[in-house]
Amino acid sequence: MTEKFIKNEQLNFIKKQITFIKDSKNKNVPKNVLATVIDLANDKIMDLFPHLSDEQSEMLDVSKLKTESDYEQYIQHLSEYLLPFPIMTEQQLKKMFPKQKKLKLPDLSNIDHRQLTYLSWNDLRSNRKIIIYELEGKMVGIECEFSSTTKKNLCSFCNCFGEVSQISTVTKTKKTKNPDYYRSIGNYICADGSECNKKMTNVDYLEGFLKDSLGI
Ligand SMILES: [Zn+2]
Known part of the structure; x- marks a missing residue:
């Protein structure tokens, strides 16, 4: 199992990209425009993490997501890899x-x-x-x-x-x-x-x- 590697602000950033993709889908933008939106979102997400393992890149890849529930599961899955803020006494x-x-x-x-x-x-x-x-x-x-x-x-x-x-x-x-x-x-x-x-x-x-x- 991959170690936790996503920070709160990074997951928020990823969620924002997903919202942007879903908005574009809802607006029925042309296919090639949507493909560009998804590519850009993917690049921005990958850019957050300079040292990704193959497994992590696979996990973060948004290009294969199609349905509403795909997106939901994607975020749900990533949430399991959230690095918690250090607990202080x-x-x-x-x-x-x-x-x-x-x-x-x-x-x-x-x-x-x-x-x-x-x-x-x-x-x-x-x-x-x-x-x-x-x-x-x-x-x-x-x-x-x-x-x-x-x-x-x-x-x-x-x-x-x-x-x-x-x-x-x-x-x-x-x-x-x-x-x-x-x-x-x-x-x-x-x-x-x-x-x-x-x-x-x-x-x-x-x-x-x-x-x-x-x-x-
Ligand atoms: Zn604020």
Whole structure:
């Protein structure tokens, strides 16, 4: 049996490609156009994984899928290969924020770790949002100031339109000429972290944001 190899955001990306193919079918586009749509989707999916085994390529191949139930089974099957978000203990989480003596922790048993690209929760008492992510093999965490008011806008992380709230964090990257300079970064992100995780299709922005915030 193949090891788990698909990340949450990659499965979301694949689902998006499948929706696109199904939409094209429903619109009855000409056969050659549909074939191109499927080829492109296949290429984009394969591009997500630079080191695929033959078995994995076979599993990801969308070109052989025909019926609605083929597509459903395809996603169902891939879901079995989802890499869960690393399970962290309360101690491990607390250790990431040594200065926060009263850090509020989430109810970890209530979180579906399979559908997570990043873990986040709000500490409403201190108006903070905490974000945890596995960056280049290492678990990192940041605290952001967080506004509880929401509005409809694009989320910086998942790049989807929805109910967002503002977070801001101070970067640790100092300007060389002025060592006291710290830049504050503001972002609108989905107010509901679990919804955001269902919509994440790539991590470029999130990783850039975390690197800026952490000064790495
Ligand atoms: Zn989002």
